[in-house]
Amino acid sequence: MRAIIWKNAWMGGLVYAGGDTLATLITDDFLYYRAIGVFILGATLYAWEIPSYFHFLNHRYRDRNFTNACKRMLYSSLFFNPLWIARHLIFIALFSGQWHTVDINILSISTYSFLYALPLCLIVNYMIQNKINLEWRYVASSCFSAFMAVYFALSDLLFGI
Numbered sequence: 533m534r535a536i537i538w539k540n541a542w543m544g545g546l547v548y549a550g551g552d553t554l555a556t557l558i559t560d561d562f563l564y565y566r567a568i569g570v571f572i573l574g575a576t577l578y579a580w581e582i583p584s585y586f587h588f589l590n591h592r593y594r595d596r597n598f599t600n601a602c603k604r605m606l607y608s609s610l611f612f613n614p615l616w617i618a619r620h621l622i623f624i625a626l627f628s629g630q631w632h633t634v635d636i637n638i639l640s641i642s643t644y645s646f647l648y649a650l651p652l653c654l655i656v657n658y659m660i661q662n663k664i665n666l667e668w669r670y671v672a673s674s675c676f677s678a679f680m681a682v683y684f685a686l687s688d689l690l691f692g693i
Contacts, residue, residue, distance in 0.1 A: 540583055541575040543671045548574025551678025558682065569627030583670040585611055590666050604661035609653045617642035649683060
């Protein structure tokens with residue numbers, strides 16, 4: 533079990549920081565403090581909460597039937613809801629030294645971000661929750677999140693006012 537925890541921490545830190553770093557390079561906003569902060573976030577909070585939730589879903593809907601597969605997909609997708617995205621964007625603002633820019637508008641940005649990404653997230657989360665072993669779900673989800681980190685980092689540009 534400890535190997536899984538350390539694997540989740542290292543992989544989560546590296547993958548989340550890698551995805552966010554790519555996003556910052558695209559937007560020409562790279563900061564070492566932000567990369568380190570996102571690494572720590574992916575290796576600690578996210579490495580604990582996301583696998584715990586996936587374990588809960590796996591236990592709650594353990595029967596391998598289509599209904600439970602759809603529930604795992606839906607609940608996994610809804611876990612990364614607009615409030616989760618807003619929290620992630622707030623962390624990014626804090627790590628970037630831009631905490632003063634956080635306002636109520638972040639909720640509309642995260643809501644648009646969530647809604648536009650939902651069709652893709654449902655498909656990918658179905659695959660992650662139903663085709664990948666529980667031990668590797670956080671890693672798979674982190675890889676998808678690295679892709680989505682670019683999307684979330686660009687959300688302000690895409691949906692901001």
